[in-house]
Amino acid sequence: xxxxxxxxxxxxxxxxxxxxxxxxxxxxxxxxxxxxxxxxxxxxxxxxxxxxxxxxxxxxxxxxxxxxxxxxxxxxxxxxxxxxxxxxxxxxxxxxxxxxxxxxxxxxxxxxxxx
Amino acid sequence: xxxxxxxxxxxxxxxxxxxxxxxxxxxxxxxxxxxxxxxxxxxxxxxxxxxxxxxxxxxxxxxxxxxxxxxxxxxxxxxxxxxxxxxxxxxxxxxxxxxxxxxxxxxxxxxxx
Numbered sequence: 001x002x003x004x005x006x007x008x009x010x011x012x013x014x015x016x017x018x019x020x021x022x023x024x025x026x027x028x029x030x031x032x033x034x035x036x037x038x039x040x041x042x043x044x045x046x047x048x049x050x051x052x053x054x055x056x057x058x059x060x061x062x063x064x065x066x067x068x069x070x071x072x073x074x075x076x077x078x079x080x081x082x083x084x085x086x087x088x089x090x091x092x093x094x095x096x097x098x099x100x101x102x103x104x105x106x107x108x109x110x111x112x113x114x115x
Numbered sequence: 116x117x118x119x120x121x122x123x124x125x126x127x128x129x130x131x132x133x134x135x136x137x138x139x140x141x142x143x144x145x146x147x148x149x150x151x152x153x154x155x156x157x158x159x160x161x162x163x164x165x166x167x168x169x170x171x172x173x174x175x176x177x178x179x180x181x182x183x184x185x186x187x188x189x190x191x192x193x194x195x196x197x198x199x200x201x202x203x204x205x206x207x208x209x210x211x212x213x214x215x216x217x218x219x220x221x222x223x224x225x226x227x228x
Contacts (some may be wrong), residue, residue: 036218043161044218059215090158101147101206104216106158 002027005090006107009049013114019064019078021110023091026072031093033074034104035066050074051096086114118142119203124223133190135222137203140184144216147206148179149216152199157217160204162188198226 003026013019025031025095030052036044044057048066056066063082067075074091089110120138126132137149150162163170165186170177176189190197200221208212 004133034215041220042169046215046217049215090159101149101159103164104151104159106160109156109158 002092002093002105004093004105004107006089006110008110009103009108010111011113013081015083015114016080019081019085019112020078021076021089021091021112023074023076023107025074025093028072028093028095030071030096032102034092034094035074035076036090036106038090038109040087044090047076050073058087066112069087081095081114083114088112118205118217119219121201121203121219121222123220124225126225126227127190127193129195130192132228133193133197133224135188135190135201135203135224137184137187138185139203139205142183143207144183148177148186149204149206150175150177151202151204151216151218152197153221154196154199154201162201167173193224193226195226195228198224200224 004032005024007022034049035047038044047064048056050056050068053068053071064076064078075091089112091107092104094104131139147164147166149164152161152162155157163172163175163179165179167179178187200223202218202221204216
């Protein structure tokens with residue numbers, strides 16, 4: 001069966017510090033991968049998605065970046081965190097059939113607080 | 116722009132049916148309707164999706180209006196574990212969506228014992 005892992009689970013970082021969040025998927029190959037952010041309240045914002053190694057599409061211009069160094073690894077980074085980067089970061093995967101009905105499976109999330 | 120409208124919150128009693136409405140008046144003929152839910156402090160999980168016909172699975176039923184401008188997620192017997200935020204999502208048409216989902220604010224469902 002497929003599983004998705006994210007770490008760390010929680011993180012408290014000072015403003016201006018770097019960030020690296022990791023997401024890995026097991027039990028599938030060549031998945032589509034997604035990074036979402038959920039700020040205080042509800043509603044998820046899609047940040048990045050990837051359809052293959054080294055292929056990253058950005059949805060929202062910001063000081064975050066994403067990389068996919070391996071097929072089932074997706075990394076979210078920042079060189080300098082802002083207060084507004086605080087939130088709940090969720091990684092998700094789906095099969096890569098390209099159909100709009102493909103279910104997205106979400107990880108447990110990382111709760112980031114920037115002070 | 117989530118392109119769907121849902122009530123901010125709803126309440127139900129345990130073991131009663133729950134009907135969660137969603138309006139998507141600008142939906143195009145090829146847009147699917149997806150429902151996900153998010154339990155507290157967890158990532159969202161898939162519930163159901165549909166295009167034109169009503170759909171049933173082990174979690175819920177999805178009733179889609181004939182004109183497709185609205186739909187209703189039906190939980191047949193609510194349990195305390197169904198308390199969550201429910202998102203109605205219209206997928207991004209255009210043929211290049213790669214499964215991108217736009218989550219709105221959703222409906223907070225409270226289930227009373």
